[in-house]
Amino acid sequence: MLDIKKIRADFPILKRNVNGKPLVYLDNAATSQTPQQVIDAIVDYYQNYNANIHRGVHTLSQEATDKYEQARNKIQKHFNAAKAYEIIFTSGTTHSINLVANGFSSLIKKGDEILVSAMEHHSNIVPWQMLCERTGALLKVIPMNQEGELRMDVYDELLNNKTKLVFCNHISNALGTINPIEEIIEKAHKVGAAVLIDGAQAAPHLIADVQALDVDFYTCSAHKICGPTGVGMLYGKENWLNKLPPYQGGGEMIAEVTFEKTTYAGLPHKFEAGTPNICGGIAFGAALDYMNAIGFEEIAKYEHELLEYATQELLKIDGLKIYGTAKNKTSVISFNIEGIHPYDMGSILDKLGIAVRTGHHCAQPIMDFYKIPGTVRASFAFYNTLEEVDVLITGVLKAKSMLL
Numbered sequence: 018m019l020d021i022k023k024i025r026a027d028f029p030i031l032k033r034n035v036n037g038k039p040l041v042y043l044d045n046a047a048t049s050q051t052p053q054q055v056i057d058a059i060v061d062y063y064q065n066y067n068a069n070i071h072r073g074v075h076t077l078s079q080e081a082t083d084k085y086e087q088a089r090n091k092i093q094k095h096f097n098a099a100k101a102y103e104i105i106f107t108s109g110t111t112h113s114i115n116l117v118a119n120g121f122s123s124l125i126k127k128g129d130e131i132l133v134s135a136m137e138h139h140s141n142i143v144p145w146q147m148l149c150e151r152t153g154a155l156l157k158v159i160p161m162n163q164e165g166e167l168r169m170d171v172y173d174e175l176l177n178n179k180t181k182l183v184f185c186n187h188i189s190n191a192l193g194t195i196n197p198i199e200e201i202i203e204k205a206h207k208v209g210a211a212v213l214i215d216g217a218q219a220a221p222h223l224i225a226d227v228q229a230l231d232v233d234f235y236t237c238s239a240h241k242i243c244g245p246t247g248v249g250m251l252y253g254k255e256n257w258l259n260k261l262p263p264y265q266g267g268g269e270m271i272a273e274v275t276f277e278k279t280t281y282a283g284l285p286h287k288f289e290a291g292t293p294n295i296c297g298g299i300a301f302g303a304a305l306d307y308m309n310a311i312g313f314e315e316i317a318k319y320e321h322e323l324l325e326y327a328t329q330e331l332l333k334i335d336g337l338k339i340y341g342t343a344k345n346k347t348s349v350i351s352f353n354i355e356g357i358h359p360y361d362m363g364s365i366l367d368k369l370g371i372a373v374r375t376g377h378h379c380a381q382p383i384m385d386f387y388k389i390p391g392t393v394r395a396s397f398a399f400y401n402t403l404e405e406v407d408v409l410i411t412g413v414l415k416a417k418s419m420l421l
């Protein structure tokens with residue numbers, strides 16, 4: 018069992034008040050909060066060994082390089098990648114996806130087909146649309162049903178020998194649906210297509226084993242798993258990373274440069290041009306240490322309890338509708354109350370110290386599907402409590418009585 022009191026004491030921000038009320042932070046799907054252990058890793062870097070990496074012979078540079086590469090090893094171990102150099106540090110999921118989409122420009126041709134799910138974040142839609150514009154490939158959509166589950170029967174029909182790539186999130190940020198990625202990957206591979214899974218929303222809740230999944234690319238952002246913003250990772254199978262051209266040119270990513278010709282460094286440096294977010298990478302490793310010490314199985318179990326309780330209590334409110342009722346879902350609840358705009362609900366909740374997200378959650382196609390402008394989204398992390406769910410319910414009822 019998780020010791021929630023002890024866990025909460027690790028997060029300094031959870032002690033603060035917002036608008037005169039104790040903060041109830043329920044916007045974890047957007048960004049998680051940062052424990053002292055990760056803050057300490059950031060401070061330690063700047064206080065003790067801030068230096069540029071990989072090039073320096075001096076002690077600070079070597080210390081920083083060692084810690085940065087140790088962080089890569091932690092990420093490799095966490096996701097069970099076969100090689101450390103299959104982990105590319107990026108600025109986050111958006112950067113990771115753009116890196117792959119850009120690289121596929123030279124591997125995709127007119128008439129090829131790319132499948133993307135109907136419940137993607139914009140960062141897993143727009144880069145592929147841009148790729149299609151550049152190459153003449155066709156973007157096709159795997160639809161979803163009213164519950165917010167992918168129509169796997171239609172997926173089967175869409176797959177064919179023209180399908181070159183399939184992109185899907187592991188967990189939807191707007192609905193919380195956990196997608197059947199094992200089946201998606203296996204079926205895509207049968208027609209020879211590569212698969213990228215956007216793990217931005219899955220990484221805080223479960224551990225993806227990239228070798229067991231046999232996934233070609235997997236991405237995540239550190240700021241959703243108790244790490245800092247501006248850093249994330251791309252896992253790519255070695256043979257795919259070797260096939261893709263570099264995304265950006267610059268220092269660190271070269272073997273040799275002359276004005277006639279440049280040769281590129283090997284993996285992972287080929288994709289890591291310029292000075293990276295060194296401190297961020299190290300803190301990403303510290304965040305994984307922190308979460309693994311708590312344990313993902315315990316985290317998932319506890320978050321499920323929060324989800325069940327919050328769902329049950331929210332559904333008692335007259336006129337409240339939850340979007341995303343998949344059997345297999347994580348601790349994200351998107352809802353609306355008939356006659357109330359999500360923005361108005363979010364503003365009143367904020368006055369009560371409750372942080373939720375309102376709007377389209379960078380997933381406009383989902384809002385179009387449900388014919389709504391947006392939702393109120395409460396997303397729970399392992400440091401939230403059942404008491405905080407009660408505060409949310411009281412807040413929603415209060416907002417309802419004020420707005421209707």
Ligand code: PMP
Binds near residue numbers: 138217218
């Ligand atoms: N995909 C999903 C499913 C997300 O939830 C997010 C963040 N909301 C992203 C991609 C983009 O992540 P980032 O902004 O960290 O690049």
